[in-house]
Ligand code: COA
């Protein structure tokens with residue numbers, strides 16, 4: 609199996625939304641521009657959400673206006689409602705990523721909406737986007753698709769029922785999100801296979817968090833099930849502020865390194881990505897979880913200790 613992998617870099621959105629400190633707009637723009645130059649397929653640049661809910665991304669309009677668009681890279685904005693969709697259209701996002709939850713409690717905590725209420729809002733919203741901007745891609749991200757920190761297990765039947773409704777809305781793709789790292793590889797493989805079999809018209813993406821150390825194992829399980837699109841965050845940043853116990857996404861450079869070692873093309877220049885990752889501790893004022901940036905590539909070699917050999 610050597611199927612090509614497409615990386616959606618979500619650090620500017622999922623990563624920055626939970627940072628303890630505000631990152632100045634110019635630094636966000638510079639980070640997105642640097643990521644754009646590494647060969648990633650997409651950058652989720654920001655979210656158009658309530659600034660009370662997500663104060664770190666209150667500069668969404670300025671960010672979208674300030675970035676340099678690079679041909680071949682999709683610039684994505686996360687959107688929960690009509691107002692957000694209008695913001696994303698004004699900001700010329702290439703893709704609108706509608707966010708909703710698979711579980712009632714996380715939906716209410718994060719968005720003040722149950723999944724069913726989100727779906728009701730999405731119906732006119734998708735129609736509005738299609739009419740005003742037919743070229744804009746519409747994706748739907750389903751948080752807590754593998755488990756909810758409040759409600760526990762989320763049955764696969766519920767997830768598929770929600771995706772049935774999304775498919776009927778004619779979205780282009782669906783992202784299965786493991787918001788707090790509750791998924792295991794067997795579960796990921798099963799749900800990904802079910803989604804791929806049931807919705808041949810939808811592009812599926814996998815979005816996992818490494819909260820319990822299963823991030824890359826879950827990515828591999830998804831890839832083996834036939835997923836080619838993965839969300840990941842530079843440095844392993846990330847987390848939903850309204851999901852207790854949330855921590856970072858699977859780390860982009862670790863993911864690219866894994867696939868590169870396996871001989872799977874990601875389109876990403878790993879050295880370039882690592883160079884951007886190296887800037888994060890200074891930029892954010894703390895260490896980050898990514899491992900390859902510290903250990904170097906698998907091919908790294910050390911001189912023998914003196915007197916040996
Ligand atoms: N962009 C900017 N502001 C928005 C907005 C948007 N998309 N949607 C709502 N608002 C503003 C409203 O104007 C209102 O402002 P005001 O208090 O100054 O009048 C305020 O936010 C509350 O609006 P309301 O419609 O009552 O929303 P709510 O309180 O029910 O919250 C959401 C719903 C969806 C707006 C809010 O929960 C949210 O933005 N959540 C995002 C969470 C998130 O991104 N989590 C991480 C990703 S998983």
Ligand code: ZN
Nearest residue numbers: 622787847848
């Ligand atoms: Zn996430």
